[in-house]
């Protein structure tokens with residue numbers, strides 16, 4: 001299973017002005033459509049509980065896995081949400097829209113999804129989820145959208161000190177102002 005991170009940052013490296021901010025309020029329309037295209041191709045997305053609650057909905061045609069220490073509580077508060085630990089022999093159905101909560105550790109979750117036949121996994125934030133997956137050493141690629149904004153203060157991409165080397169493998173304009181950078185983690 002290939003695992004990639006997908007994120008939009010301001011020109012000063014921030015992912016939000018405040019914790020309760022919805023990213024699509026400040027990112028470009030082209031980034032939203034890139035995010036939808038790339039994550040639909042992967043089919044399975046991972047998000048932290050905070051980002052999921054800010055988003056407040058499922059992602060159409062994708063399996064959205066929400067990491068939380070209280071999966072039962074979250075599953076109860078959202079209609080049509082199931083818990084991975086109780087979903088038995090879960091396999092993704094092509095085109096399915098579903099929300100699945102889990103408290104599995106990152107290595108356990110990656111192993112479980114891999115064994116379920118997931119080929120690609122999109123890590124969709126927020127900061128604590130990006131940090132934890134990067135620390136796990138399982139992420140291979142980062143898609144980073146650079147939006148022409150300066151926030152000065154806000155949430156940075158990472159919550160902890162890390163020292164990873166990246167290799168830039170592609171640069172693309174999503175629109176005249178917005179760049180999409182594709183990096184491989186340089187192991």
Ligand SMILES: NC(=O)c1ccc[n+]([C@@H]2O[C@H](COP(=O)([O-])OP(=O)(O)OC[C@H]3O[C@@H](n4cnc5c(N)ncnc54)[C@H](OP(=O)(O)O)[C@@H]3O)[C@@H](O)[C@H]2O)c1
Pocket residue numbers: 006007008009014015016018019020021022023047048049050051052054067068069070102103104105106124125126127128129130132155
């Ligand atoms: N610009 C972008 O591309 C982008 C993308 C996504 C999000 N964001 C922004 O990021 C911000 C939210 O980031 P955040 O760091 O505060 O929250 P987050 O990463 O979305 O969620 C944090 C929560 O996830 C759960 N969690 C984290 N690590 C876990 C683990 N290893 N195992 C199980 N559960 C785990 C915990 O939930 P419990 O407390 O329930 O245990 C934790 O409180 C928002 O402002 C959002 O808009 C920006």
